[in-house]
Amino acid sequence: MxxxxxxxxxxxxxxxxxxxxxxxxxxxxxxxxxxxxxxxxxxxxGQMWTCSMHPQIMQPEPGDCPICGMDLVPSESGTSGLSAEQFSLTENAMALANIQTTRVGGTEENSGKLTLSGKIRINEEANAVQSSYFGGRIERLNINTTGEQVNRGQLLGTIYSPELVSAQQELLTAARLKENQPALYKAVRNKLKLWKLSDKQIDAIENSGSVRENFPIYATLGGTVTEKLVQEGDYVEQGQPLYKIANLNTVWAVFDAYENQISSLEEGQEISITINSFPNREFVSEISFVDPLLNSSTRTIRVRAELENENNVLRPGMFVEGNIATAQMANSENISIPKSAVLWTGERSLIYVQTSPEKPVFEMREVQLGTQTGNSYMVVAGLQLGEEIVVNGTFTVDAAAQLQGKPSMMNSDIMEKEKPGNMKMQLPETFQKDFTTVLDAYLDLKNALVSSNIEGARAAAFEMLQELQSLKTTNLETMEVSHLEKIKTMLVGISENNQLENQRDHFVILSENMLAFVSNMDNLNKTLYMQRCPMANNNKGAYWISEIKEIRNPYFGEAMLGCGEIKKTFGGE
Known part of the structure; x- marks a missing residue:
C-alpha cells in the first residue's frame, strides 16, 4: 500500500x-x-488584389482575374488613405502600360513666345466683282471655272441685249444726222459709253453700218476668279455680278487668339509666320488688325497680318502658325504641359495628377488651357507648379479609373453634366460611312448581352474590334482618337472575358463612348435610339444604343428585360 x-x-x-x-x-x-x-x-x-495582365482589375480579396482567369496578386498599396477621387495602380501595371509622369515646370523653352494658329485668306481689300453693264441673255462664257486667271481687258463672254440693239440703231440713225443735229449724235454716243463701250467699239459699229446682236463682255479688272456667279443662258440685269475676282498678289494670314491672350497683342507687333506646306520657310510681317469684337461662342478674337504673295505660293485655306515675341509671356509662373497629357471630352480638358511622389496614386483634374506653344499648352487654371502629371499612357490610366468607379473622362459623374448624346465632334464623311460597320457589330454585341449569351458577346466584341482597327483615323482630332482608344480597351475586356457581369460592366463604358460618335453622325442608314436604365451600373444608370424602340435591357437580360426608357432618337424616323 x-x-x-x-x-x-x-x-x-x-x-x-x-x-x-x-x-x-x-x-x-x-x-x-x-x-x-x-x-x-x-x-x-485595405490590401487590394490585381491582375498583372489587366491592372485595371482591383479586388479586395484574392481570386481569379475576371477577364483572363489568372491568379490575382497583391497590390503594392492598399486603398487606405485614398480619397473618393483617387485610385492606385501597381508598379507592374505602370511598367506594362508604359505609364510615364513628369513634374510640371514653367515655360523656359518657349519663354517670351506666343503661338497662334490660323489660315491664309483672301485679302478682302483686293477683292472685287466683275459686273454686267447692260442687261440681257448670256450667250457664251469664256471663263467657266474658279481659280482661272483673268487679265484686264480679256474677253469674258458675249451677251444678247435688246437694249443694246436699240441703242446701236439709235447710233446709226444719229450718225446720219450728226451734221444737222450734233447734240443728238453726241448724246447717243455718251449713252453707249455709260454701258462701258469704248470709243473704238462705238466707231466700229458706226463704220460697219450694222447692228451687232451678241455683244462682248470685257474684264474691267484682273486677278483670280474665286467664284462664278452665272451660267450660259442666264438672263442678267444691268449691274448684276458675273464673277468674284481676287488679286492674290497679297493675302491675309488670319489667326484666332484666346481671350486671355488679348492683352499681349497690339497692332504693329512683328509676327513670324510658318506654313505647313513650306515648313522650312519663314514669313515675317506685322499685325495689321486686332478684332475689337470677341466671338462669344469660341471666346476668341481675330488677328490679321498681310503677306506679299510672290509667285502665288500662298493659297487661301492653307494652315499657318504665327509666333509673336511678347515680354508678358516671359514669366516663370506660367505652366506648360505636353499635348499628350490632355484628354478632351468636348468642353472639358482633363489631365491625371500623381498625388503621391512615392506611390502610384492618381486623380483626375480638370484644367483650363490657354496658348498652344509647339507641342505644349499653357495652363491657365487647375494646376500648380511642381505637381506630377501623366504624360504617356493617359488613356490606360483613364480606363483604370473608369473600371474602378472613379471620376474619369467618360464616367457617370461627368455624364450627368455632359451626356454622351450631347458631345460635339467634327467627323469626316468617309469616317462616318466606314463607322457604320462598327455600329452594326456593336448592335450584335448588345443583342448578345440582352440574351445573356457570354460566347456570343465575346464573338461580337472580337468582330467589332476587327472592324474598328480597319478605320482610317488620320483626319480625326485628339478627342475623337481618345474615344476610339477607350472603345478598343473595352472590347478587349469583353472578348477575353467569360463572366457575364464583367462583360456588362465593360459595356457601360463602351456604350458611352459609342454614343459620342453616333450623336455626331449626319447620315445614319437607320433610326437609332439612345436608351437608359436607371438601375444599371450599381444604380448609377447606364446608356446603350438600340435599333428598335422597344426596350430590351442588355444589363439585366430576362431578369429586367423592359427596364429603361428612350432618351434620344438619332437619324429620324
Missing part, C-alpha cells in the same frame, strides 16, 4: 514540474502565435 502511495506522489510531482518548466513557454508561444495572426490580419486590412 505504501508502495502505491509513493508511486502516486512521484507522478504528481512530475506533472507539477512539467507544468512549471513547459506550461509557461507554451502559453507564451500561443500568445505569440495569436499576436502574429492579429498582425497578419491587420496587414491585410
Amino acid at each position: 505504501k508502495k502505491y502511495i509513493i508511486y502516486i506522489g512521484i507522478l504528481l510531482s512530475g506533472l507539477l514540474l512539467g507544468y512549471l518548466f513547459f506550461g509557461t513557454n507554451a502559453e507564451e508561444r500561443a500568445g505569440e502565435n495569436t499576436s502574429r495572426n492579429d498582425e497578419h490580419e491587420n496587414e491585410n486590412i
Whole structure:
C-alpha cells in the first residue's frame, strides 16, 4: 500500500514540474502565435488584389482575374488613405502600360513666345466683282471655272441685249444726222459709253453700218476668279455680278487668339509666320488688325497680318502658325504641359495628377488651357507648379479609373453634366460611312448581352474590334482618337472575358463612348435610339444604343428585360 502511495506522489510531482518548466513557454508561444495572426490580419486590412495582365482589375480579396482567369496578386498599396477621387495602380501595371509622369515646370523653352494658329485668306481689300453693264441673255462664257486667271481687258463672254440693239440703231440713225443735229449724235454716243463701250467699239459699229446682236463682255479688272456667279443662258440685269475676282498678289494670314491672350497683342507687333506646306520657310510681317469684337461662342478674337504673295505660293485655306515675341509671356509662373497629357471630352480638358511622389496614386483634374506653344499648352487654371502629371499612357490610366468607379473622362459623374448624346465632334464623311460597320457589330454585341449569351458577346466584341482597327483615323482630332482608344480597351475586356457581369460592366463604358460618335453622325442608314436604365451600373444608370424602340435591357437580360426608357432618337424616323 505504501508502495502505491509513493508511486502516486512521484507522478504528481512530475506533472507539477512539467507544468512549471513547459506550461509557461507554451502559453507564451500561443500568445505569440495569436499576436502574429492579429498582425497578419491587420496587414491585410485595405490590401487590394490585381491582375498583372489587366491592372485595371482591383479586388479586395484574392481570386481569379475576371477577364483572363489568372491568379490575382497583391497590390503594392492598399486603398487606405485614398480619397473618393483617387485610385492606385501597381508598379507592374505602370511598367506594362508604359505609364510615364513628369513634374510640371514653367515655360523656359518657349519663354517670351506666343503661338497662334490660323489660315491664309483672301485679302478682302483686293477683292472685287466683275459686273454686267447692260442687261440681257448670256450667250457664251469664256471663263467657266474658279481659280482661272483673268487679265484686264480679256474677253469674258458675249451677251444678247435688246437694249443694246436699240441703242446701236439709235447710233446709226444719229450718225446720219450728226451734221444737222450734233447734240443728238453726241448724246447717243455718251449713252453707249455709260454701258462701258469704248470709243473704238462705238466707231466700229458706226463704220460697219450694222447692228451687232451678241455683244462682248470685257474684264474691267484682273486677278483670280474665286467664284462664278452665272451660267450660259442666264438672263442678267444691268449691274448684276458675273464673277468674284481676287488679286492674290497679297493675302491675309488670319489667326484666332484666346481671350486671355488679348492683352499681349497690339497692332504693329512683328509676327513670324510658318506654313505647313513650306515648313522650312519663314514669313515675317506685322499685325495689321486686332478684332475689337470677341466671338462669344469660341471666346476668341481675330488677328490679321498681310503677306506679299510672290509667285502665288500662298493659297487661301492653307494652315499657318504665327509666333509673336511678347515680354508678358516671359514669366516663370506660367505652366506648360505636353499635348499628350490632355484628354478632351468636348468642353472639358482633363489631365491625371500623381498625388503621391512615392506611390502610384492618381486623380483626375480638370484644367483650363490657354496658348498652344509647339507641342505644349499653357495652363491657365487647375494646376500648380511642381505637381506630377501623366504624360504617356493617359488613356490606360483613364480606363483604370473608369473600371474602378472613379471620376474619369467618360464616367457617370461627368455624364450627368455632359451626356454622351450631347458631345460635339467634327467627323469626316468617309469616317462616318466606314463607322457604320462598327455600329452594326456593336448592335450584335448588345443583342448578345440582352440574351445573356457570354460566347456570343465575346464573338461580337472580337468582330467589332476587327472592324474598328480597319478605320482610317488620320483626319480625326485628339478627342475623337481618345474615344476610339477607350472603345478598343473595352472590347478587349469583353472578348477575353467569360463572366457575364464583367462583360456588362465593360459595356457601360463602351456604350458611352459609342454614343459620342453616333450623336455626331449626319447620315445614319437607320433610326437609332439612345436608351437608359436607371438601375444599371450599381444604380448609377447606364446608356446603350438600340435599333428598335422597344426596350430590351442588355444589363439585366430576362431578369429586367423592359427596364429603361428612350432618351434620344438619332437619324429620324
